[in-house]
Amino acid sequence: MKIGDILKWILLVWMVAVIVASFFYVHPAEGFIGESSRIVFFHVPTAWVSVLAFLISCITSVMYLRRRDPIDDVRASVSAGLGLLFCFLATVTGAVFARIMWNAYWNWDPRQTSITILLLIYAAYFALRGAIADPERRATLSAVYAILAFVTVPFLVFVVPRIYWSLHPDTIINTRGANEFDSRYTQVLMASLAGFTGLFVWLYTVGSRVEAIRLRRRQEVL
C-alpha cells in the first residue's frame, strides 16, 4: 500500500470521526437556535478551503506567467474549480443557518453579498477559459484574470463584511482576539478544518493528475 492510499484511509476515518463528533461530542452552543450551532463545523472549513483554493490558483497562475509550464495552468484551473465548489458549499450552509436563525435563507447581508460576488468572479474565470480556443493564450489570459480575481478576495472576504454591520456571528479572526467557543467546539472545529483541508488536497491532487494526463494525451495526438 502506498503512502497516498494510507493517507486516504486516514482521511476517511478522520472525516467520519469529525461528523460523529459534531453531532454527539459537542453540545448545542448558547445563543443559537436549536442545533444550528453545529453547522460551524462544516460552514467555516468550507469557507476556509475556498479561500485556500483561490490562493493556490493565484500562486500557480503567477508561476505559469513566470515559467510557462502548462502544468501550472492545469493546477490553476483545478484549484479555481475546487474553490468555486467549496465557496458554493459555504454559501449553501450559510443560507441554511440563516433560515434557522433569522427565518430567511437570503437577505443580502453583507457577508452573503460578498460571497455572491466571489462566486460570480470565479464563474467568470471559467467563462473566460471557455471563450479562448488557443491553449497557450487561454492559459496566459486566465492566469492574468485569476491574479486579478484573487486581489479582490481579501476585500470581499475580510474587509467588506467588517465595514458593514452584519447578522453573521462573530468570526474566529475578530477585533477582540478572543475565542468565544468552549474547548470541545475548538477541538472539533480544528479537526474539521484539518479534515476539509485534507479533502481539498486529495481532490486537488487527483484533479491535477487527471488533467495533466488529458493534457499529455492531447499533446501526443498533436
Place this chain on the structure above:
Amino acid sequence: MWRLVREALAVTAKDLKAEFRTRVALNSLGLFALTTLAAVSYTIGPYRLHEDDRPFLLSTLLWIVLFFASMAGLDRSFVKEEESHTAPLLRLSAAPHAVWLGKLLYNVVLLAMLMTVLVPLYGVLMGFRPQLMVSFVAILALGGFALAATTTIVAAIISRAMTRGALFSVLSLPLLLPLLIFVIQGTTGSVTGDTETVSNALRAVASFGGIMTVVSALLFPAVWND
C-alpha cells in the same frame, strides 16, 4: 519615465483622434446612457419617489446607468485594435506600459465626457441635488478612475478572446461590484450630507482604484505580449 509618459499620451491622442472620426464608442456610451436615463426619468421622474427613499434610490440608478453605459463602450480601446489589425504595429511602436497607460487615459477621457453630459442631465430630469457637491464630484472622479482602470485590463484580456462583447460584461461586472457598492454609498452620503459615510466611501474607492491600477500595470505586459 518621461519617455513613457510621452508615448502614453501619443497612444491616447491617436485613440481619441480615431474615435472622433467614427465616434463608435462615444455613440455607444452616450446613446445607451441617454436611452436608459430617458426610461428611468419617464417612469420615475422627480415626483414619484418618497422623500426618504430618494437619496439612495437616485444614487443607485445614477451609478447603474454609468456602469452599464461603460459596459457598452469601454472595451473599444483594445477591441478596435484587434479588429482593425493595428495591434501588432502598436506592439512594435510603443512599450507595453505606455500602451496600458495610454489606453487607461483614453478610457478616463471617454468616461469624463460621458459624466459631464449625463450627470447634469440626471440632476435636471430626476431632481437629483447633492448637498455635498465637492464630495460628490470627488466620488465621480475617483469612482470613474477606478472603473476605467478595471475595464482597461479586462478589455485587454477579452480583446484576445473569441466572444468579446458578452465576455466583457461577464468579466467586468463581478470585479466592479465592490466598487459599485462603495460609490453608491458615497453618493448617497453626499446627497444626505453625511460626511462620515462619504469619507469612508472615498477611502474605499481610492484603495480599490489604487490596487486595480497597480495590479493591472503589473499584469498588462503578460496580456499584451502574448
